[in-house]
Amino acid sequence: MPGENLSRDEARERGRLLSVDGYDVALDVRSAVDSGLDAATFRSRTTVRFRCAEPGASTFADLLAPSVDSVTLNGRELDPAAVFDGTRIALDGLAADNTLVVDARCAYSRTGEGLHRFVDPEDGEVYLYTQYEPADARRVFANFEQPDLKAPFTFEVTAPEGWTVLSNGAEEGRPEGGRHRFATTRPISTYITAVVAGPYHYVSDSYRRTFDDGTELEIPLGALCRKGLAKHFDAEDIFTVTKQGLDFFHEHFDYPYPFGKYDQAFVPEYNLGAMENPGCVTFREEFIFRGKVTAASYEGRANVILHEMAHMWFGDLVTMRWWDDLWLKESFADFMGAFSLVEATRFHDGWITFANRRKTWAYRADQLPSTHPVTADIRDLEDAKLNFDGITYAKGASVLKQLVAYAGREAFLEGARRYFKRHAYGNTELNDLLSVLEETSGRDMAAWSRAWLETAGVNSLTPQATYDAQGRITELSIFQEAAPSHPELRPHRVGVGLYRRQDATGGLVRFAHAEVDVSGARTAVPQLVGAERPEVILVNDEDLTYCKIRFDEGSLATLRARLGEIADPLARALCWSALWNMTRDALMPARDYLGSVLRFAGRESDIGVLQSLHGQARTAWEHYTAPDRRESAGRELAEGAVRELRLAEPGSGHQLAWARHFASVASTPADLQLLQGLVDGTAKIDGLEVDQELRWTFLAQLASHGVADEAAIDAELARDDTASGKRHQVRCLAARPSAEVKAAAWAEVVESDTLSNALVEATISGFAQLGQQELLAPYTSRYFEMIERVWRERSIEIAMAVVRGLFPAWQVEQRTLDAADAWLSEHAAAAPALRRLVLEERDDLARALRGQACDAAAAPRP
Numbered sequence: 001m002p003g004e005n006l007s008r009d010e011a012r013e014r015g016r017l018l019s020v021d022g023y024d025v026a027l028d029v030r031s032a033v034d035s036g037l038d039a040a041t042f043r044s045r046t047t048v049r050f051r052c053a054e055p056g057a058s059t060f061a062d063l064l065a066p067s068v069d070s071v072t073l074n075g076r077e078l079d080p081a082a083v084f085d086g087t088r089i090a091l092d093g094l095a096a097d098n099t100l101v102v103d104a105r106c107a108y109s110r111t112g113e114g115l116h117r118f119v120d121p122e123d124g125e126v127y128l129y130t131q132y133e134p135a136d137a138r139r140v141f142a143n144f145e146q147p148d149l150k151a152p153f154t155f156e157v158t159a160p161e162g163w164t165v166l167s168n169g170a171e172e173g174r175p176e177g178g179r180h181r182f183a184t185t186r187p188i189s190t191y192i193t194a195v196v197a198g199p200y201h202y203v204s205d206s207y208r209r210t211f212d213d214g215t216e217l218e219i220p221l222g223a224l225c226r227k228g229l230a231k232h233f234d235a236e237d238i239f240t241v242t243k244q245g246l247d248f249f250h251e252h253f254d255y256p257y258p259f260g261k262y263d264q265a266f267v268p269e270y271n272l273g274a275m276e277n278p279g280c281v282t283f284r285e286e287f288i289f290r291g292k293v294t295a296a297s298y299e300g301r302a303n304v305i306l307h308e309m310a311h312m313w314f315g316d317l318v319t320m321r322w323w324d325d326l327w328l329k330e331s332f333a334d335f336m337g338a339f340s341l342v343e344a345t346r347f348h349d350g351w352i353t354f355a356n357r358r359k360t361w362a363y364r365a366d367q368l369p370s371t372h373p374v375t376a377d378i379r380d381l382e383d384a385k386l387n388f389d390g391i392t393y394a395k396g397a398s399v400l401k402q403l404v405a406y407a408g409r410e411a412f413l414e415g416a417r418r419y420f421k422r423h424a425y426g427n428t429e430l431n432d433l434l435s436v437l438e439e440t441s442g443r444d445m446a447a448w449s450r451a452w453l454e455t456a457g458v459n460s461l462t463p464q465a466t467y468d469a470q471g472r473i474t475e476l477s478i479f480q481e482a483a484p485s486h487p488e489l490r491p492h493r494v495g496v497g498l499y500r501r502q503d504a505t506g507g508l509v510r511f512a513h514a515e516v517d518v519s520g521a522r523t524a525v526p527q528l529v530g531a532e533r534p535e536v537i538l539v540n541d542e543d544l545t546y547c548k549i550r551f552d553e554g555s556l557a558t559l560r561a562r563l564g565e566i567a568d569p570l571a572r573a574l575c576w577s578a579l580w581n582m583t584r585d586a587l588m589p590a591r592d593y594l595g596s597v598l599r600f601a602g603r604e605s606d607i608g609v610l611q612s613l614h615g616q617a618r619t620a621w622e623h624y625t626a627p628d629r630r631e632s633a634g635r636e637l638a639e640g641a642v643r644e645l646r647l648a649e650p651g652s653g654h655q656l657a658w659a660r661h662f663a664s665v666a667s668t669p670a671d672l673q674l675l676q677g678l679v680d681g682t683a684k685i686d687g688l689e690v691d692q693e694l695r696w697t698f699l700a701q702l703a704s705h706g707v708a709d710e711a712a713i714d715a716e717l718a719r720d721d722t723a724s725g726k727r728h729q730v731r732c733l734a735a736r737p738s739a740e741v742k743a744a745a746w747a748e749v750v751e752s753d754t755l756s757n758a759l760v761e762a763t764i765s766g767f768a769q770l771g772q773q774e775l776l777a778p779y780t781s782r783y784f785e786m787i788e789r790v791w792r793e794r795s796i797e798i799a800m801a802v803v804r805g806l807f808p809a810w811q812v813e814q815r816t817l818d819a820a821d822a823w824l825s826e827h828a829a830a831a832p833a834l835r836r837l838v839l840e841e842r843d844d845l846a847r848a849l850r851g852q853a854c855d856a857a858a859a860p861r862p
Contacts, residue, residue, distance in 0.1 A: 003087035004064065006135065007380045008322055011146040014059050015321075017094075018144060020151035021049040022184070025141045028158040029197055030178065032108065032117055032126050041066060041105040042115065046142040048102075050151075052094040060088040062138035062145040064114070065104040072101040089142060102142035110756040111795045112271035114139025115195070118756075120268070122228045122722045127198035129267040129282055131275060134323060134384045137190040148321045148427040150187040156180065159197045164224065166196040168279040170261050185278070186258060187425045189319050194277035196265045201230040205239045207246050207262070217256050219246065222263035228722055229266070229288050238264060241302045241345055245309045248344035249336075252413050255420045258317055264305070268723055269758035271797055274304050276311030276333070283308075290724060291693030294653035296608035299347040306345075307337030313420055321427040323384035327374045327453070328428060330388070331396025334358065338397065349569065353608045354401075355543045356573045358394040360612070363548060363581055365390030366458040368843050370836045371486070374399060374453045375430050382833035385796055391456075398546035399452045405493040405544040406448065407441035415440040448491070457486025461494065461518065462550035463537040471533040476525045478518050478539055492518040496525050497541030497571065498534035507567040508558070513541060535562075538571055548585075549578035560592070564600030573609050580616050583624060586850040589858035590624035593617075594633055598640040607653045614661040621665065622770050623812060623844075624851030637665040642674070650687020659688055663701045667771065672707050692720050696728040704735040704769040727762045734766030742767065742775055749802060750786055753794060760798060764805035773810055780808040780816055784823045791834045803834065807841035812848045820845065 028043040048061070064087055068080040074095055083090045089102065108117035108128075113136045118127045130137075135145045155167040161178045165171070169183035185193075205221040221242060223235040242264070246257060259278035270284035287301045314336065315329030338358070341350040365371060370386075374396045378384050404412045415437040423432060430449065438445040465476045478496070480489050498512040511534070514527035536555045540547055551559065559575055566572040579596060582588040597617045604610045617637060625633045641662035648655035666675055675698045677683025678690050690698070699716055702708035710733065717729040734745040745767045749760055768776060783806055791799045808816050820842040824835065 003060075003085060005380050005382050006062070006145065008324070008378060011148070011322060014144060015146060015148045017053055017057055017059055018149060019051045019053075020144060020149045021051065022152045022154070023048050023141075023143065024154045024156070025193075026156040026158075027115075027140070027195065029115070029128060030158060030160055032128055032197075033160050039108065039117070041107050043103070044106045044141045045103045046101070048098075048100045048143065050098050050100070050144070052096060052098060055094060055096045057094050058090070058092045059094065060090055061100060061102070061142050062087065062135070063089055063102065063104060063142040064136075064139045065106045067105045069103045069105065070101070071103075072099075074098055087138075100142070104142065106140055109139065111797050112269055112757040113795055113797050116267075116269060118268045118723075120226060120228055120723055121726055125199050125227060127200065127226055127268060129196045129198075129265060129270075130194050130277075131271065131282065132191045132193065133272075133275060133388075134191055135381050137193055140195070143190045145190050146322070147189040147191065147319050150189050150319065150425065150427065152184050152187055153193050154184040155182045155193070155195065157182075157195055157197060162199065163197055164200040164202050166194075166222070166224075166263050166265065166280050168192075168194055168259065168277060170220070170279075183260070188278060188316060192275075192277045192316055194275075194280040194282065196224070196263075196267065196280060196282065199227055200224040200265070201227050201233065203233070203235040203239075205235075207243050209247065209250055211250075211256070217250075219257060220261040222261065223266075224263065225266040225285060225288055226268060226723075229285060229290070232288050232290050233266075234288075237298070238301075238305065241305050242309070244344040245306045245340055248306075248340040249309060249313065252416075253313055253420060254417045255313060255317070255424075257312060258424070259312060269756055271757055274308045276308045276315055276329075278312060278316045281308045291691035292656060292689060294607045294611065294657055296353070296611055296653070299341070299350065299353060299608065302345055302347055303337050303341050303350065303353075306340045307333045310336035310340070313416075317420060317425065318423045319427050321429050323378040323381075323387065324376055325429055326376070326378070326384070326387055326392050327396040328430075328433060330392045331374060331400055334393045334397035335400040338401075349606060349608075351543065352570050352573045352606055354397075355570065356577055356606075356609050356612050359398055359543075359546070360577060360580065360616075361390040362394035362398055362546070363458055364584070366395055366456065367483070369839045371456045373456050375449075379832075382796065382831065385800070386833050386836055395458075395546060401543075402452070402493060402545045403437075403448070406491075407437065407443050411441035411443075412437070451488065451490045455486065455488040455490075457483055457488060458546065458548055459488075459490055459492070460548040460550050461492070461539045463496065463539050463552050463555070465537060465552065467533050473529050473531050473533070476528050476537070478516070478523045478525060480518060480521055480523070489520055492540075492545040492547060494518055494539060494545050494547075495541035496528060497536075497538040498528065498531055499536040499538060499566065499571070500532070500534050501565070507565040508536060508562060509567045510538075510541070510571065515544070518545075536566070536575075538574065540574065541571065543570060543574055548581045549574060550582075551578065560596065563596055564603035569606045569609070572604070573606065576609060576613060583616075583620055583851065584847060586624075586847075586854040588854075590620040590626075590851055590855040591629065591633065591858060593620050594625070594637065598636060602640075602644040602647065607657060610654065611657050614657065614664070618661075618664055620851075623809075623848040624855060626852050626856035627812075629855065631667075634665055634667050638662060638667065638671050641665060642671075645685060645688075651689070652687070655685075655688055656694075659685075659694065660697055663697050666701050667705065672702060672705055675702055676707060692725075696720070696725075696732070700728070700732050700735055700766070703732040704737065704766075704772070706737045708732065709736070723758075727758055730759050730762040731766040734763045735769050737769070737772050737775060739775055742772075742779070746779060746782070746806075749806070750782075750790065753798070757797060757801070760801055761805075764801060767806065768810045770810070776808070776810050779806070780811055780819055783808055784819055787823075787834065787838070788827065788830055791831055796833075799834075800837065803837045804841065807838070807845075809841065809845060809848075812845065812852065814849065817842065817845055817849065 024047040026045040068084045071078040138145045158179045165180040167182040202224040207219040266285040274283040310333040314332035320328045338354045418436040434445040460481045497510045499508045512531045535558045583593040645658040713732045
């Protein structure tokens with residue numbers, strides 16, 4: 001739609017002209033409970049007070065709405081038909097001081113963008129919440145939708161009586177006639193304003209802290225979810241992590257939490273993990289666990305809680321000027337989430353998860369053709385939407401972890417403290433942060449920034465050692481390499497660890513360690529000269545920097561034979577990560593990686609690492625294994641999973657992880673018979689509780705192999721007739737191996753827009769299953785025929801899900817790659833964001849073909 005994709009140049013010009021003094025936003029959402037046409041829209045009335053630096057100038061306000069009833073500028077009635085084009089309201093002849101009043105009918109959303117409306121199938125109750133980033137507040141109220149036009153907001157919401165209604169500020173007084181009024185916020189950006197409304201289950205608590213100067217702070221805490229999830233809601237644990245996080249950030253940031261109350265809402269059909277709306281953080285409700293989960297799930301939830309809390313300072317208090325500097329909030333929140341998790345909560349092994357999961361995401365993103373510097377070139381809102389990626393989050397966080405090692409922990413934290421105090425409630429750019437870090441660290445931050453923030457790509461670090469006749473190191477060097485497309489060689493502060501077995505029965509332990517500043521193509525490590533010959537040389541020991549680890553031949557041979565014997569869990573996780581990178585880079589055959597998983601994963605103590613290994617093993621099997629070996633490799637994976645499932649401690653998280661992994665790779669009649677027996681109760685594994693979530697996990701695999709039919713799936717929904725159950729049912733139905741099923745699923749997602757975002761996601765998830773390539777073959781050409789239309793006609797959130805999720809990755813063949821290349825060649829003028837998505841999927845496909853060729857060429861190992 002014209003004007004929907006705001007450009008950076010337009011935002012800069014509007015930011016130069018305008019200063020916003022405040023918003024009064026009144027929403028009437030009583031129509032949400034209507035069953036007729038009125039349920040499609042709600043009334044939105046906005047009053048904006050703003051100044052113009054050049055009286056007489058023209059600009060525009062943003063609004064995405066079906067209709068506008070009235071527009072008044074400085075008391076002058078404007079014709080809505082003349083000034084509103086569906087996305088923008090033209091504003092001409094501005095005064096020095098202006099008041100704009102817009103009365104509109106805005107649309108409820110089913111895509112998780114704007115004001116999302118969800119009807120709970122379990123009890124028919126209606127729930128609302130908002131989600132705006134980067135620019136969907138304009139779907140709910142008229143505004144100037146860019147992060148640098150911050151202002152105080154006052155919200156008033158009229159809702160059905162008896163509803164819980166929340167916004168950023170605390171509610172003032174008691175609601176009258178369903179009308180709720182909220183305290184005016186401090187200056188914030190439009191994209192972090194929020195409204196949550198519905199018959200939510202609400203739990204309250206409070207946080208108190210006395211500072212060194214004797215001042216006291218009390219923060220009201222709230223946690224809420226749908227009524228149907230109340231029986232599963234462990235609010236006490238959420239509050240525990242919240243209080244631990246607030247203690248940590250107060251201690252280290254020396255700036256009290258600035259936004260009054262702290263509510264955390266767990267909401268249905270959420271597109272993201274969470275969103276940092278000050279005073280009213282929203283999370284996906286899947287963080288409320290309906291069944292048994294592993295400790296990794298609780299750790300993951302705690303990390304997200306702390307990530308969003310870090311945003312209260314990095315992002316909400318101090319906000320980037322434009323989306324180019326998105327990293328100023330997301331990279332810092334990702335790093336501080338892990339930092340506070342390890343130091344303030346019970347999850348002391350959080351850096352292992354960071355090394356194993358977050359960096360894996362970063363390494364993949366940084367090797368795509370769409371990779372970009374951490375501080376990016378964001379031309380418009382479509383670019384911004386796609387840059388919530390592994391570079392901005394995980395690579396940026398990894399680079400900050402490296403910065404802490406490079407500049408020093410206290411210098412880093414003191415820089416943050418100065419940054420908050422200088423720029424509170426303002427907007428910043430890259431140099432604003434670099435200047436304070438240079439003050440506190442004494443380091444040349446401009447040079448560091450050029451190397452780490454302003455260039456793309458990931459370096460590889462490989463050790464090489466020589467030995468004397470007594471087996472002692474005479475020389476140890478680290479060789480740094482870069483991809484030809486991104487040749488920058490960076491400075492790294494790295495640890496180098498030497499590992500060996502201490503005795504005949506013991507594990508591999510570190511016996512020597514040194515830290516060194518790596519620069520250029522070769523760096524000597526003189527501190528370790530004279531050390532005895534190690535069995536493993538581990539570069540980036542303790543995971544200080546961001547790089548791909550490689551091994552010398554001796555170390556690699558040891559890992560192939562004895563990886564599971566590495567005693568330190570972080571060192572072991574780093575070795576697993578390195579082997580996975582080698583597999584993705586076609587330097588290690590998939591059969592070797594799968595062999596390592598089969599031999600050593602059963603000895604993995606860290607549950608998060610184990611679950612990562614399961615996911616990577618499945619990817620190696622599905623995408624990187626030579627086609628003529630895939631069936632036998634699948635059997636071996638399933639046999640190994642059943643073996644470890646039976647050996648695992650009864651009732652443990654490891655047992656649950658192996659059960660889920662077995663379900664994901666089961667394919668033989670015997671495998672499927674065991675799954676069916678676990679579902680219907682005729683088979684038992686000591687200690688394994690097959691709860692409702694695990695039943696759906698098993699049923700999905702049975703459905704994809706044609707064992708569970710529609711009647712069985714519908715019967716399971718009758719057992720679990722909830723919103724979660726509905727999503728599982730839709731996924732299972734789409735997974736069935738039938739041409740008619742695939743055609744219906746495709747039509748529901750591609751040809752219709754009636755499904756909610758959650759059900760689109762579930763349908764896509766079920767559509768493509770391993771072993772169904774013949775059924776899915778016709779959809780390769782159909783995919784490339786429809787993607788431009790979908791991109792043009794659907795909201796960007798749904799369009800992204802369709803373009804990514806239906807790419808024919810299931811057909812790992814040269815002709816699929818050729819079809820992608822042909823589309824890219826013939827559609828050079830397609831939307832850049834759409835081309836980026838196709839390029840990324842195309843790259844993963846090319847990588848899979850290289851991996852299969854590597855696996856096919858490899859000789860079997862004894």
